[in-house]
Amino acid sequence: MARTASLSGFPEWLPEERLVELHVLDTLRRVFELHGFSSIETRAVETVGQLLRKGEIDKEVYGLSRLQDDDAADAASHKADPNALALHFDLTVPFARYVVENAGYLAFPFRRYQIQKVWRGERPQEGRAREFTQADIDIVGDGDLPFRYDVEIALVIAEALGALPIPDFLLRINNRKLAEGFYNGIGLTDTAGVLRSIDKLEKIGPAKVAELLKSELGASDEQAQAALKLASIRTEDTSFVEQVRALGVSNELLEEGLAELEQVIAAAVQRAPGKVVADLSIARGLDYYTGTVVETVLVGHEQLGSICSGGRYDALASKGNRKFPGVGLSIGVTRLVSRILSQDLAKATRSVPTAVLVALNSDDSWGAAQDVAAELRSRGIATEVAAKAEKFGKQIKFADRRGIPFVWFTDDDGKHQVKDIRSGEQVDADPATWAPAPEDLNVRVLKA
Amino acid sequence: MARTASLSGFPEWLPEERLVELHVLDTLRRVFELHGFSSIETRAVETVGQLLRKGEIDKEVYGLSRLQDDDAADAASHKADPNALALHFDLTVPFARYVVENAGYLAFPFRRYQIQKVWRGERPQEGRAREFTQADIDIVGDGDLPFRYDVEIALVIAEALGALPIPDFLLRINNRKLAEGFYNGIGLTDTAGVLRSIDKLEKIGPAKVAELLKSELGASDEQAQAALKLASIRTEDTSFVEQVRALGVSNELLEEGLAELEQVIAAAVQRAPGKVVADLSIARGLDYYTGTVVETVLVGHEQLGSICSGGRYDALASKGNRKFPGVGLSIGVTRLVSRILSQDLAKATRSVPTAVLVALNSDDSWGAAQDVAAELRSRGIATEVAAKAEKFGKQIKFADRRGIPFVWFTDDDGKHQVKDIRSGEQVDADPATWAPAPEDLNVRVLKA
Numbered sequence: 001m002a003r004t005a006s007l008s009g010f011p012e013w014l015p016e017e018r019l020v021e022l023h024v025l026d027t028l029r030r031v032f033e034l035h036g037f038s039s040i041e042t043r044a045v046e047t048v049g050q051l052l053r054k055g056e057i058d059k060e061v062y063g064l065s066r067l068q069d070d071d072a073a074d075a076a077s078h079k080a081d082p083n084a085l086a087l088h089f090d091l092t093v094p095f096a097r098y099v100v101e102n103a104g105y106l107a108f109p110f111r112r113y114q115i116q117k118v119w120r121g122e123r124p125q126e127g128r129a130r131e132f133t134q135a136d137i138d139i140v141g142d143g144d145l146p147f148r149y150d151v152e153i154a155l156v157i158a159e160a161l162g163a164l165p166i167p168d169f170l171l172r173i174n175n176r177k178l179a180e181g182f183y184n185g186i187g188l189t190d191t192a193g194v195l196r197s198i199d200k201l202e203k204i205g206p207a208k209v210a211e212l213l214k215s216e217l218g219a220s221d222e223q224a225q226a227a228l229k230l231a232s233i234r235t236e237d238t239s240f241v242e243q244v245r246a247l248g249v250s251n252e253l254l255e256e257g258l259a260e261l262e263q264v265i266a267a268a269v270q271r272a273p274g275k276v277v278a279d280l281s282i283a284r285g286l287d288y289y290t291g292t293v294v295e296t297v298l299v300g301h302e303q304l305g306s307i308c309s310g311g312r313y314d315a316l317a318s319k320g321n322r323k324f325p326g327v328g329l330s331i332g333v334t335r336l337v338s339r340i341l342s343q344d345l346a347k348a349t350r351s352v353p354t355a356v357l358v359a360l361n362s363d364d365s366w367g368a369a370q371d372v373a374a375e376l377r378s379r380g381i382a383t384e385v386a387a388k389a390e391k392f393g394k395q396i397k398f399a400d401r402r403g404i405p406f407v408w409f410t411d412d413d414g415k416h417q418v419k420d421i422r423s424g425e426q427v428d429a430d431p432a433t434w435a436p437a438p439e440d441l442n443v444r445v446l447k448a
Numbered sequence: 449m450a451r452t453a454s455l456s457g458f459p460e461w462l463p464e465e466r467l468v469e470l471h472v473l474d475t476l477r478r479v480f481e482l483h484g485f486s487s488i489e490t491r492a493v494e495t496v497g498q499l500l501r502k503g504e505i506d507k508e509v510y511g512l513s514r515l516q517d518d519d520a521a522d523a524a525s526h527k528a529d530p531n532a533l534a535l536h537f538d539l540t541v542p543f544a545r546y547v548v549e550n551a552g553y554l555a556f557p558f559r560r561y562q563i564q565k566v567w568r569g570e571r572p573q574e575g576r577a578r579e580f581t582q583a584d585i586d587i588v589g590d591g592d593l594p595f596r597y598d599v600e601i602a603l604v605i606a607e608a609l610g611a612l613p614i615p616d617f618l619l620r621i622n623n624r625k626l627a628e629g630f631y632n633g634i635g636l637t638d639t640a641g642v643l644r645s646i647d648k649l650e651k652i653g654p655a656k657v658a659e660l661l662k663s664e665l666g667a668s669d670e671q672a673q674a675a676l677k678l679a680s681i682r683t684e685d686t687s688f689v690e691q692v693r694a695l696g697v698s699n700e701l702l703e704e705g706l707a708e709l710e711q712v713i714a715a716a717v718q719r720a721p722g723k724v725v726a727d728l729s730i731a732r733g734l735d736y737y738t739g740t741v742v743e744t745v746l747v748g749h750e751q752l753g754s755i756c757s758g759g760r761y762d763a764l765a766s767k768g769n770r771k772f773p774g775v776g777l778s779i780g781v782t783r784l785v786s787r788i789l790s791q792d793l794a795k796a797t798r799s800v801p802t803a804v805l806v807a808l809n810s811d812d813s814w815g816a817a818q819d820v821a822a823e824l825r826s827r828g829i830a831t832e833v834a835a836k837a838e839k840f841g842k843q844i845k846f847a848d849r850r851g852i853p854f855v856w857f858t859d860d861d862g863k864h865q866v867k868d869i870r871s872g873e874q875v876d877a878d879p880a881t882w883a884p885a886p887e888d889l890n891v892r893v894l895k896a
Contacts, residue, residue, distance in 0.1 A: 006549050007533075010493055014553050015486035015560065022487055034825045036802035036832035036852075038463035039470055043579050044492070044565060045458055048515070063515045066569035067496070067534065068508070085455075086515065101454050105462050107799075107850045109835070112463065117492060121514035131491055146835040148814065155818075271818065351555075354484035366596065370603075370719065377482045384484035387557070387594040402555045404484075 009124030010131045011338065016403075019348035021133075021337045023445035024164055025115060028135045028331065031160040032113040037137050040112045042094040044119075049082025050097055051089065060120040062087045087119040091136045092288075092310075092328060096317035099140050099324050108142035108324075109149065115333070127304045127335050136310075138328030140317065145325040147260055150292040150312055151267045157308060157329045158272035161296070165346035165447040166336060168299040169307065171272075172234075172279035173264055176289055176311070178257025179230070179280070182244070185251035186226045192287065193217045198231050199283035206232075231281040237269050238262045240278040260291060290314040294329055304339055307332050349444045351403035353382045355436050356418070358408040359396075360389035365410065372408060372416070375431040381441065383408075396421055405440055457572030458579045459786065464851075467796035469581075469785045471893035472612055473563060476583045476779065479608040480561040485585050488560045490542040492567075497530025498545055499537065508568040510535040535567040539584045540736075540758075540776060544765035547588050547772050556590035556772075557597065563781070575752045575783050584758075586776030588765065593773040595708055598740040598760055599715045605756060605777045606720035609744070613794035613895040614784060616747040617755065619720075620682075620727035621712055624759070625739055626705025627678070627731070630692070633699035634674045640735065641665045646679050647731035654680075679729040685717050686710050688726040708739060738762040742777055752787055755780050797892045799851035801830045803884050804866070806856040807844075808837035813858065820856060820864070823879040829889065831856075844869055853888055 005011045013021055029039070051061055064085040088094045091114045099110065115135045124130055137156060139149045154171060161169050179198070180191040188194050197212040204212075206228050213219040213227060226247065233243045241258050261278055268276035284293040291312035298307050310329035317324035340346050356376055358369040366385065373383040384404070386395050392409070399407050400421055408429070409417045418434060419426040435441070453459045461469055477487070499509055512533040536542045539562045547558065563583045572578055585604060587597045602619060609617050627646070628639040636642050645660040652660075654676050661667040661675060674695060681691045689706050709726055716724035732741040739760035746755055758777035765772035788794050804824055806817040814833065821831040832852070834843050840857070847855050848869055856877070857865045866882060867874040883889070 006545075007491065007493065007495075010491040012490055012546065012550075013488070014550060015488055018487050018489065033801040034828070034830045036800060036830055038800050039466050040461070040463055041466065042460055043453075043455065043458040044567075045455065045579065047455075061515045062512045064510045064512060064535070066509070067511045068569070087512070097454075098460065102460075102462060111800075111832070119492075121516070131493065148835045152833070152835075267815075270815070352484060352486050352559075353481040367715075367718070380482070382482045382484055384559070385600070387596045387600075 009122075009129050011129055011334065013337075013341070016348050016351035017337075017341050019351070019443055020165075020340055020346055020445050021333070023346075023348070024333060024337055024340075025133075025135070027163045028115065028160050028333075029113070031156070031163055032135075032137055035111075035137075035156045035159075037111045037113040037156075040095075040098065040114055041116055042088070042091070042098050042114070044087055044117070045085045046088050046094055046097065047082060048084045048086050051086055051093060052082075053093070060089050060122050062119050062121050089120045090118055091116060091134050091330065092138070092313070092316070095136070095138060095140075095328075096313075096324070096326070099317050099326075100319045103142070103319060103322070103324070109139050109145060110141075111137070111139045113137045127338065129334055129338075132332065132334035133337075135331040135333050136328055138326050140324050140326035142324060143322070145327065147263065147291075150260065150327050151264050153327050153329055154264055154268060154276065154292075154294065155271050157294075157296075157331070158268070158275045161308065161331070162272075162275070164336070165445055166298060166340065167301065167345065169275065169296055170299055171268075171276045171294055171296050171308070172282050173261065173268075173276060174278070174280050174282035174293050175257040175261040175291055176284075176293055177253050177291055178244070178261055179283070181251040181254025181257055182230050182247075182249050183227060185249035185254055186223050188213075188217065188219055188223055188227065190217050194219075194227060195283040196285070198227065198281065199285055201231060201281050233278070233280040235265075235278050236274075238265050238278070240265070240280065244280070257291070264292060284309065284311060288313045288316045292327060298336075298339065301339060304335065307336050344448055346445050346447050349439070349446060350405065353443055354384050354402065354404045355381050355440060355442075356383045356406040356408050357395070357399040357402075357404045358383060358385045358410075359392060360386045361410060361412060363389045365389065368410060368414075369408075372410060372431045376408075376434075379435065381435060406436060457570075457577050459577055459782065461785075461789070464796050464799035465785075465789050467799070467891055468613075468788055468794055468893050469781070471794075471796070472781060472785055472788075473581075473583070475611045476563065476608050476781075477561070479604070479611055480583075480585055483559075483604045483607075485559045485561040485604075488543075488546065488562055489564055490536070490539070490546050490562070492535055492565070493533045494536050494542055494545065495530060496532045496534050499534055499541060500530075501541070508537050508570050510567050510569050537568045538566055539564060539582050539778065540586070540761070540764070543584070543586060543588075543776075544761075544772070544774070547765050547774075548767045551590070551767060551770070551772070557587050557593060558589075559585070559587045561585045575786065577782055577786075580780065580782035581785075583779040583781050584776055586774050588772050588774035590772060591770065593775065595711065595739075598708065598775050599712050601775050601777055602712055602716060602724065602740075602742065603719050605742075605744075605779070606716070606723045608779070609756065610720075610723070612784070613893055614746060614788060615749065615793065617723065617744055618747060619716075619724045619742055619744050619756070620730050621709065621716075621724060622726070622728050622730035622741050623705040623709040623739055624737055624741055625701050626692070626709055627728070629699040629702025629705055630678050630695075630697055631675060633697035633702055634671050636661075636665065636667055636671055636675065638665050642667075642675060643731045644733070646675065646729065647733055649679060649729050681726070681728040683713075683726050684722075686713050686726070688713070688728065692728070705739070712740060732757065732759060736761045736764045740775060746784075746787065749787060752783065755784050792896055794893050794895050797887070797894060798853065801891055802832050802850065802852045803829050803888060803890075804831045804854040804856050805843070805847040805850075805852045806831060806833045806858075807840060808834045809858060809860060811837045813837070816858060816862075817856075820858060820879045824856075824882075827883065829883060854884060
């Protein structure tokens with residue numbers, strides 16, 4: 001990408017770049033639908049009260065006000081008004097609201113995918129935009145949700161990511177019950193605080209995390225070391241269970257977490273080999289996760305940050321006594337596509353959908369040319385008609401400049417020929433039967 | 449739709465309603481790509497200065513401010529700051545900005561489609577939401593743009609609308625040059641003012657429009673009557689030309705407009721019979737149109753307002769001396785989909801993408817069931833696996849509740865059977881070869 005966004009943090013793609021993004025979106029949709037996920041969209045706008053319900057994230061939120069509204073509140077009072085409108089910053093919180101509002105119309109467990117833009121007012125940097133697209137899948141139950149869905153959703157995401165034109169990836173999976181049980185077992189009770197500190201491991205390193213645990217959470221040196229030891233465990237199979245047990249901590253919640261994570265990893269070893277690890281350093285910042293937690297790195301692009309994150313949330317959505325536990329994962333589409341484009345990891349085979357340009361013989365031949373085009377289109381061949389009867393050389397040049405591979409000629413006697421302008425080969429052709437080679441029919445996106 | 453949006457003006461669809469919307473969006477995309485239009489998206493956000501560049505529309509615009517920004521301006525100063533951010537209210541103004549910014553990277557004439565949400569802070573009512581999806585096609589030239597594209601774009605839109613599960617529609621087409629030339633010819637020089645008055649014809653009727661023309665624009669009774677006579681002309685063929693000439697006004701611009709509109713209507717009579725009329729009452733409110741103008745009604749649903757509007761704009765985008773004239777049309781997707789849903793004009797054949805539920809024989813059979821599912825999916829059959837080994841009756845009921853037509857059973861000996869739960873028919877099946885009937889493979893959306 002030679003270009004920079006004209007508004008920092010709000011990337012826009014050129015048409016040939018957009019083809020790569022479309023390919024990513026189409027691929028994800030296909031995999032999600034093959035696994036029975038229904039599409040929904042939620043409005044871009046939530047109330048401030050809804051968005052801030054689950055913790056301290058208001059730093060990132062864009063508030064809305066009608067420019068012409070003379071009573072419009074200023075930003076300060078906007079923040080204070082829970083009914084004020086703001087743009088959503090993820091798709092999980094809006095989805096939880098949607099489920100609660102429409103519970104009477106949904107069949108549970110409800111499986112949905114949702115591909116939409118979200119907005120965060122953070123400082124833009126590589127891999128972090130202010131406007132970006134997320135692709136989420138979630139399964140939500142009414143009352144309870146079998147743990148098996150945690151396993152399934154990890155496998156679906158591994159399949160979806162595997163279908164994209166991206167380098168190898170690795171799902172790093174942990175379980176909050178395991179971590180919380182362990183911390184409780186060693187006598188650290190502010191588990192949210194410990195998780196927040198552990199979440200900083202990659203940024204500040206183990207020594208500083210130990211400092212934090214001691215200074216901010218009153219951990220002893222021993223407790224801090226035990227927490228760090230747990231976070232250092234990372235296995236490609238279920239051997240993490242033994243390694244955790246070897247730390248000699250016993251706690252019921254810990255056992256539950258171990259059993260859950262073991263199920264996920266055991267299934268992944270079999271069904272998505274090499275794509276998943278148990279990584280006990282994964283904490284996830286957001287408060288609403290209650291079990292499985294996932295982050296995903298692109299191998300060789302670790303500094304890009306997680307390209308797919310999420311987990312289990314048992315208490316995000318509820319309606320009176322009715323609870324809607326869920327599990328879901330969110331792919332950072334813009335982050336992925338930015339990387340694909342900036343490092344030329346994949347490319348479209350041409351820059352326009354058009355396969356054929358029908359050239360004009362004379363200005364009067366426009367109607368006849370439209371007839372040819374309509375016949376080709378009726379067989380799925382994307383076709384344009386030239387607007388001016390310029391010299392053929394000029395019309396061919398026009399096709400070349402737009403990246404259109406074939407030019408169609410009809411002479412005054414109604415004889416048709418089609419030219420592959422890449423090879424120069426020109427052959428007789430019948431608009432009712434001619435077709436380009438299958439690889440030229442539609443734009444394809446190929447991994448570099 | 450029994451439900452009302454939880455936030456007035458921000459509609460959200462249930463999964464089976466979203467299937468109808470997806471069908472509409474997929475159909476439009478397919479037609480647009482077959483005609484060689486490239487997909488682009490622009491950011492949701494523009495600067496206030498950019499949005500208000502072309503006239504008085506700030507009433508409708510949502511301004512943005514970061515909730516956490518302590519220096520955030522209040523709404524009043526926000527309005528005054530041309531660099532403040534706001535949500536786009538259409539896709540034409542952002543597209544013009546995109547073309548100017550990326551002119552060096554685009555091949556002209558540049559054909560693009562753009563399907564995105566836009567926002568307007570207007571009072572919500574039937575057919576008018578605050579958040580809604582538009583599907584636009586435009587062709588933009590560098591320096592000049594042959595008039596032929598005006599003809600083409602009307603035909604593409606007629607084809608696209610014709611492919612949707614909607615009632616008959618009618619493109620009502622006029623030409624600003626024709627109208628302006630005529631007004632000039634009868635001595636009315638504030639043509640923008642006359643157009644604004646004529647634009648109110650359907651709302652307030654001819655008598656009141658005549659009043660307006662006289663009181664606000666200083667028209668004589670004769671001039672007002674002539675302007676109304678012009679606006680009363682409506683023909684299904686090119687006979688409007690004679691009718692206009694019969695009014696005895698001569699003006700160069702008028703002749704140019706007549707010739708242009710004649711071209712569009714002549715082509716439409718031939719290539720989209722019954723879908724297009726010349727309607728000289730069409731004015732379009734927006735200032736940037738310079739030639740062809742289009743509005744579209746759904747026959748029998750006229751009070752819904754225009755479902756597809758646009759026209760020619762020769763001066764919307766420019767970069768120094770370089771001009772980028774364009775022509776485009778915009779389909780109101782949300783308006784259409786709302787109407788389809790509220791009047792049951794079309795319906796999805798089922799409510800989920802899933803064709804097959806693989807039942808569980810025992811809790812241990814989940815892995816084997818996943819194998820069956822993977823084999824079906826590899827052949828494009830959307831498949832879910834049950835999460836719990838409940839009684840078969842319960843698993844069938846689960847499929848029924850979710851709208852899944854087939855349930856797959858594998859007994860302990862590995863014998864496979866599949867049941868069509870609509871007919872009750874159950875047959876032996878091989879996961880490597882079985883397929884549902886073509887009409888059951890994917891969700892289809894059928895016109896009522």
